[in-house]
Amino acid sequence: MKIAFIATYPPRECGIGAFTNNLFKSMLANSGSTEGRHEGFVVALNDNELTYKYPQEVKLTIRQERQEDYLKAVKYINLSGADLCILEHEFGIFGGQSGVYILPLLHRLEVPLIVTLHTILKTPSYNEKAILREICKMAQKIVVMSHKATEFLTSIYDVPKEKIALIEHGVPDIHFNPEESKKEFKLENKKVLLTFGFVGRNKGIETVIKALPKVVAKHPDVIYIVLGKTHPNVLRHSGEEYRIFLMRLVKNLQLEKHVLFLNEFIDERDLFKYLYACDIYITPYLNEAQITSGTLSYAVGVGAAVLSTPYWHAEELLADGRGRLFNFNNSGELATILIALLEHPEEMNKLKKKALEFGVKITWPKTGERYLALAQKTLKEERQVIAKKDTALDLLILPPFSLTHINRLTDDTGIIQHAKFGIPNLKEGYCLDDNSRALLMVLMAYRQIKDMRALELSPIYLSYIHYMQNADGTFRNFLSFSRNFLDEVGSEDSFGRTIWALGYLLGNAPNDAYYQTGKLVFLNASPNFENLKSIRGIANTMIGICYYLKSNPSDDSMTERLRNLANGLLKHYKENQAPDWNWFESLLAYDNGILPLALLHSAEILNDEKITQTAIESMDFLTKHTLKDNYLSIIGNEKWYKKEGERSVFAQQPIDAMAMVLMYHQAFHVTKNKDYLNKLYTSFLWFLGENDLRLSLYDFETQGCCDGFESNGVNRNQGAESSLAYLISHLTVLQAYEEFHEFD
Template sequence: MKISYIATYPPRECGIGTFTHNLFKSMLTCNAPEEQKHEGYVVALNDNDLTYKYPEEVKLTIRQDHQEDYLKAVKYINFSGADVCILQHEFGIFGGQSGVYILPLLHRLEIPLIVTLHTILKTPSYNEKAVLKEICKMAHKIVVMSHKAVGFLVDIYDVPKEKIVLIEHGVPDIRFSPEISKKEFKLESKKVLLTFGFIGRSKGIETVIKALPEVVKKYPELIYIVLGKTHPNVLRHSGEEYRIFLLCLVKNLQLENHVIFLNEFIDEQDLFKYLYACDIYITPYLNEAQITSGTLSYAVGVGAAVLSTPYWHAAELLAQGRGRLFNFNDTEELAETLVELFDNPEELKQLKQNAGEYGKKITWRKTGEKYMALAKKIMKDEQPILKRKEPEPDLLILPPFSLAHINRLTDDTGIIQHAKFGIPNLKEGYCLDDNSRALLMVLMAYRQKKDMRALELSPIYLSYIHYLQNADGTFRNFLSFNRNFLDEVGSEDSFGRTIWALGYLLANAPNDAYYQTGRLVFFNAAPNFEKLKSIRGIANTMIGISYYLKSNPSDDSMTERLRNLANVLIKHYKENQADDWNWFETLLAYDNGILPLALLHSAEILNDDKITEIAIESMNFLTRHTLKDNYLSIIGNEKWFKKEGERSVFAQQPIDAMAMVLMYHQAYSVTKDKDYLNKLYTSFLWFLGENDLRMSLYDFETNGCCDGFESYGVNRNQGAESSLAYLISHLTVLQAYEELHRSDLKLV
């Protein structure tokens, strides 16, 4: 069996790196006699662009904050011949918000995945919970190191219990004589306390120091050794502030002869000598939120007498007489316990004996055997992972349709354009684009679902459009919260989106009053249709005209305007078309699907084969660049995608996903090819997590949609544009499958 490991790795100074090194060695040496020798390699995480002289088993490195390295790594793993991938997960070792950069790698992985979780938070942030839940979904098995961790995964992260495996933290099987170890460090005449590991404020070392004066009174030969460097992240942000604080505390308490700081990251051989040399090992962490502690496992594993605060892992590991607990920050209780144990050598000896017996059960050899057995079971039980197919439509996956967030954003003037998380950002006021989208959405909602709240909202958005129209038929765009105009004439994009919404209204008016108002505004704007220069402004306008003509097919003048605008798009297409570049510009920018969509709408009205041909060609070109891996990967607005250049992954926005959903729906309407419904559904799933980051943009708590994702992760703001894009897409999915159902019934 060949195993790929993803983690930090020595010589990087990191506890997870040490864990991975031991796991790697223990798994590759636990062959049964009849088996071929196991193979393995490591993909190592580098921090802050630092480089390390890795051993030969490290075949590839990932720079923590470089997303492209993760994608290169998964290609390497998939073609390496590895049978299983084992990931060590800790939020801080992966790039992006809450370590989100690891998700695209795992999403593309084509071999079974085992994930070892080193941290499981009881009260995670939104992003921490979303990232960890997604990792757990993709894992075949999840390894944790305590029973508490199992409960957290089931109760907080909704992980099926049968997916979780408890394998305790391994301990190196290194043996030394306590007497010889003490002699080597010249501690023969001392009573030795020890704490080791990376140093930071959460470790609570001051609790031990403050307890020492009372103990030293009775046992003046006492020495407390603090072995470990300041944690690299702490050092980067706060320097040696905490260590200096501890040194000052030692001086103030006149403990200079009783406290030794060894600012080193030592190898395991020397570490175990210190563990055997100590009389009592102490972990004085300040709060309970520690689900796994490798340092504690090591101390128990060598048979040390352990004192600890009752954090989660300690409370479990030190049960049944394997150690003693004292309360958080309780220096008095700690001092009393230390004196009690030194006063009672037999009790101290019994603690060591209990810990040592347990330590024999958790050596790395046994841990490696458990991991290897798990990997073999997965290989035996799991079906081979096939290349991802286009998702099969499943309407049960859709969240319930809800206008809750739209209600939150809407007042009696219109819809507020931006939000801070799920709260309207009144400072940004209103815009025409979003009120036009909002009108389109509520009209769709009322037409399809007879949603009365949608009907109540529609005159608010229509009146905003009417208020923003200038005398010459153009529109302003922006209005402040105190209702001051912020521009004279809005963008052509906003003009086109407004015509789209008005055209839809004229084809689907819920009553005559709305129809007459919409018709008035639409025809006041009509003289400006053929003045448009922006191809997206033209495309949006074409869609609006097409909707209007569906209910007014005898309007020859408007039909001719539609034809003229379609010819403008075709002219752009022919001017920019080249080998392997079937597009309207020399780049793929934003809202790309709108351009083929507009031609598909006009082709349906004009019945022009040339328009249909170019619409399909350009749609297929866009599909090749955004759906090639059977999920929607939107062209990011960070750099866009220039001909013969590299496409941008980040700054993906919901309006682009909406355009793709609408484009495939219209393609189905024109061609009746059901393959477009699958592509429509695939595009919609972008909102629910089938995307490059594997993160849902839809917020199930607020019923809003996040504003896309950047290089750092999801942009949690939930403005009108994004939430409306989601709702329009949701309604389009429902409409498409209603149409499909009707057509199937006709065939029967």
């Protein structure tokens, strides 16, 4: 068996790196006979552009904030002959928002995955919860180090219990004589208290220092050693502020002879000498939110007398007499316990004995055996390939259709265009684009599922459109929250989207009043159709005209307008077409699916073979560049995708996913090819997490849709454009499902 490990690794100074190094050695040391030999390699995470002189087992490095490195790493692993991958997960060691960069790597992984979770949050942020849930979905097995961790995973993150394996934190199998260790450090005449690990404010070291005056008054031979460097993240943001605070506290309490700060990251052998030299080990953390503590495991592993605050791992590990607990920030209680143990060494020895009895069970050789057994079991089990799901329409995984967030964004004037997270951002006011999309969405909702709230909302959006129309039939776009116009004439894109919504209204009006109002606005705007220059403005307008002609097929002049606009698109296509570039522009930009969609609608009305052919060719070209890996990867609007250039992956936006959903739906209408329904469904799943970051854009709490995602994670704002794009796509899936079964 060949195993790939992804983690930090020595000589980088990191607790997870030390863990991985021990895991690597212990799993490979358990290879046994030649027939059962195992091999492996490490993909190491570098931080802040630093480089390290790694040992030979590190075959590749990832720069934490360089996403391209993650994608190179997964290609290397997939081609390496590895049978299995083990990921050590901690939010802070991976790049992007809450470590999101690891998700695209895991999504592309072609071997089974085991994940060790070093941190599991009880109250995660939206992104932290989404990322950890996605990692757990992709993993075949998840290793935790405490029962509390299992409880959190099942109750907070909805992880199936059968996926979870409990393997305690390993302890190096290193032994020293306590008396000789004390002598080596010139501590033979001292009662030694010890805390080790990275130093930071959450470690609560001041609690121990404040307890010492009472202790040294009775036991003047006590010395407290704080062994460890300041945490690198703390150093970057606060420098040595906390260590200086501790040193001043020591001085103020006149404890200079009783407290020793060793500001260094020492190797494991020297660390274990200090552990054997200490009489009492203390972890005085300030709150319960610590699911795993390697330092605590080490102390129990060597059979130290351990005192700790009752954080989650400590409560579990020190149960059954393996240690003693004192309350958070309670220096008085700690002093009382310390004095009692120092005055009754037989009680201290009981703690040591109980700890050692447990410690011998969690040495790294034994822990490595358990990981190896789990790896072998995982390989025997059938692997679930998440990246290659069947894309046949499945309504069971759709969230219930809900207008909750649209209600939140809508007042008696129209729909607010932006939101801060899920809250309307009134400062940004209204826009024609979004009110037109909103009208389209509520008309679809009433037509398909007879949603009465959708019917109630429709006159609000229609009246906004009417209010924003100029005397010459053009439209203003932006209106402030104080109801002041912010422009004279809106963009051609906003004009086209409005014609689309009005055209749909004329074909699907819920009553005559709406129909007559919509027709008035539509026909007033129609003289401007021939003046359009923007190809997306043209495309949106064409779609609106097609809907209009379905209910007014005898309007020959409008049919000719449609033909002229379609020919204009064909002209753009012909001018820009080249070998391997079947597109309307010299780049793929935004809202791309709208262009083939407009031609597909026109083909249905005009019955023109050239229009149909161009629609299919351009759609296939777009599919080639966005759906090649069995999920939708939208052209990002950071740099877009210029001919003979490199495509931009970020930032991806929901209107592009909506355009793809609608495009494939219309392609099915025109061709009756069921494969387009599968592509439609795959495109819709972009909203629910089948995307480059493996994160859902749909917010199940607010029932809105996030505004897209950047390279570092999801943009949590949930404006009208993105939420309407989701709902229009959702309704299209429902419609496609019905049509599929009618066709079938």
